[in-house]
Amino acid sequence: MLKLTTWGTRGSLPTTSTRCVRYGGATTCLEIELFDTDSNTPNRIIIDAGTGLAELGRRKFSEIDGALFLQTHLHWDHIQGFPFFGPLFKAGAEFRFLGAPRDSTGLEATLREQMRAPNFPVSLDILPSKLVFDDIERQGSMLLGELRLSWDEMHHPSDGCTAWALEYRGFKVVFSGDAELNLGGAKALEALAQNADILVADAQYLEHEYPARVGWGHSTPSQVVEVAKRASVQRLLLTHHDPSHDDDTLDQKAEGARLLAGHMPVSNAHDGMSICLGAPLALAS
Ligand SMILES: [Zn+2]
Numbered sequence: 001m002l003k004l005t006t007w008g009t010r011g012s013l014p015t016t017s018t019r020c021v022r023y024g025g026a027t028t029c030l031e032i033e034l035f036d037t038d039s040n041t042p043n044r045i046i047i048d049a050g051t052g053l054a055e056l057g058r059r060k061f062s063e064i065d066g067a068l069f070l071q072t073h074l075h076w077d078h079i080q081g082f083p084f085f086g087p088l089f090k091a092g093a094e095f096r097f098l099g100a101p102r103d104s105t106g107l108e109a110t111l112r113e114q115m116r117a118p119n120f121p122v123s124l125d126i127l128p129s130k131l132v133f134d135d136i137e138r139q140g141s142m143l144l145g146e147l148r149l150s151w152d153e154m155h156h157p158s159d160g161c162t163a164w165a166l167e168y169r170g171f172k173v174v175f176s177g178d179a180e181l182n183l184g185g186a187k188a189l190e191a192l193a194q195n196a197d198i199l200v201a202d203a204q205y206l207e208h209e210y211p212a213r214v215g216w217g218h219s220t221p222s223q224v225v226e227v228a229k230r231a232s233v234q235r236l237l238l239t240h241h242d243p244s245h246d247d248d249t250l251d252q253k254a255e256g257a258r259l260l261a262g263h264m265p266v267s268n269a270h271d272g273m274s275i276c277l278g279a280p281l282a283l284a285s
């Protein structure tokens with residue numbers, strides 16, 4: 001069994017407003033739990049460390065003693081929850097990070113800098129948990145026990161973004177990260193997401209907003225739906241919601257996507273949403 005939880009679904013900037021309570025305002029963080037794993041297979045994968053990571057750490061503090069972190073890129077909305085992830089402060093916990101360097105220094109240096117004074121009062125060097133950082137190429141795949149990881153590069157300013165595919169015992173979940181499919185990467189995402197059970201994809205802008213935002217690094221629902229249909233995706237979740245979009249606007253965004261999607265189920269991801277694959281009954285909340 002595999003369980004996907006979206007802890008942060010807002011893009012660009014955390015959002016707090018009474019008009020955004022249904023979808024939430026935490027920035028990007030996804031958790032994928034794998035069940036019945038052997039000792040070579042990670043049982044908890046966390047994609048991106050946006051502010052949604054803080055709530056994940058709070059809700060599951062007692063049960064988390066390790067995780068595999070997959071990073072899409074290093075923009076603030078994808079790392080800002082990292083210093084507030086409580087399990088980092090547990091002695092004996094072990095966390096591994098995989099990410100493509102986005103400058104000459106790489107993932108570890110960026111997270112270290114984020115926690116360096118005067119940015120933050122606790123240095124990464126004094127954390128009691130064990131952190132292992134591995135830089136990866138911008139395209140590739142690897143097998144970790146029964147988990148197959150595949151990834152490819154998306155178009156996103158200024159220096160790209162990783163889309164990740166996770167396959168475990170016949171189930172497949174794909175996350176596109178931040179991606180402007182109109183300017184590149186659509187074919188790569190189509191290949192990565194082929195026959196995926198779930199594609200979670202950046203669809204930040206409404207169709208009428210996009211012409212004024214070309215080059216800003218994000219997609220619209222129609223661009224994402226087109227790729228998902230070509231890839232024969234089973235279910236599409238829209239994410240990286242714009243911080244200016246309230247709940248009603250996001251409802252309209254999803255409704256517009258559904259009109260284009262035909263038989264493929266499409267909905268907005270929201271903070272705290274879980275989907276189980278392989279359970280006796282598929283659960284969604
Ligand atoms: Zn982002």
Ligand SMILES: [Zn+2]
Pocket residue numbers: 073075156178217
């Ligand atoms: Zn970004």
